[in-house]
Amino acid sequence: MRWYFAIDEGGSDGDAGLHARLAVRSAALAGTLEPRLLYHGARNEFTRWMERHGVTVIDAEPPCLDAMRVAEARGAFRAHSLGHWLRLAIPLIDRDADFALYTDCDIAFLRPVDWGAIRPRVFAAAPEFAPDVWNYFNSGVMVLNLAALRSSQPAFETVLRARFAEADARTYDDQVALNQAFRGHWDRLDPGLNAKPYWPHDPRAGVLHFHGPKLGGIEAIADRHWNWSDPTSRAIGALCDAHVPRYVAWLTDLGERMQMVDIGLALRLHRVAGRLAAYQRTNAPRTHDLTFMRAHLFAD
Structure with a gap:
């Protein structure tokens, strides 16, 4: 399974960079994964470390970056992390796989998981804060149906551009965008594949997310x-x-x-x-x- 994670140059330093390294090193516990980093910015020691550890580094930019910049310039939007928005580009970048795994950088794999057995209609995700509240998902771990997402990309980008054009989009982020655009069209992912450290400890969990x-x-x-x-x-x-x-x-x-x-x-x-x-x-x-x-x- 192709595993995508994403970061921008500014996020490659400090805790974000440390967690990305932890995620890559922990992937050895997860079975067969093909790590692919979507990266925005100038190459540096962080990207060289990734390549030394078998990660394919792909230069990328988020969809609708031009609309984001215009909204930022007029003070209506602030991208707290361009790296998070890069996940929305995966269906456009990967055109020859059926499904892929995406995670945030701040995760650690705990054990092998049969990711290929998870075949969502569009994508599968787990709850945000509580493992039994399914009305809003956390996008930190997602199994993606790439063809389905690619077919919906034009409509999704229309929604994104309209939101960035609003008078105040400062609370808008990629997770909110996905929850709003795909409400009722996503599948449930086992919460143990996006476990949070404030949940009761579960030795059977597959992914720990430092949420x-x-x-x-x-x-x-x-x-x-x-x-x-x-x-x-x-x-x-x-x-x-x-x-x-x-x-x-x-x-x-x-x-x-x-x-x-x-x-x-x-x-x-x-x-x-x-x-x-x-x-x-x-x-x-x-x-x-x-x-x-x-x-x-x-x-x-």
Whole structure:
């Protein structure tokens, strides 16, 4: 199965780049995957590392990039990560495969999965925050029906351009676009193939998605360096703060699996788990309000 992930030059540094490397190294645990990186920007040491580790690096740009730039110039839109938008180009780039796997960079493969047995009508995805709430999917792990997506691309791009032309598209992102455009037309993916570290630990899960704070952020929380005064950081960090034992269990499990693949990454994961296990709060756990996921906006 062809496995696509995507990043832009700005995202190749820091936590995003670290997680992309972890994803590539963990792919050895996943069975047969053909890693392909969609990349936007100037080639650098990050892309050279990817090529040294068997990744095909493909220069790409998101669909409707011109409309994004116009919207940005007038202050109506801000692309927090062009790398995320690159996933929308996969059906246009890959024209000789029937199905493909896409993941965000901040995932780790945990065990072999028969991805070829998953054959969605358009694509398959798992829930966003809670494993039993199916009214809104997380696009961090998707199995793509490339022909079906390619046939819908012109209509989808018309929707994208209309949205970018609106007076305020600042809250618009690729996941929102996919959920809105394909509502009722996507298939369910086993939640264990997009497991979150704030969910109860499941040793049978196939993919762990660091949805929330990344490794550097988890370290900062454990070391009490996290910026709890910033509203966005507070909301992200609360996912870990409210579920510390679950994070410790997932990190420990991943560290053990990675020992035969990359001892350096394995040791880092174990160190993070140990520091987090010793994390002592001085106040009640911060919680992330997820009630909005059951609101009328996303009602079935």
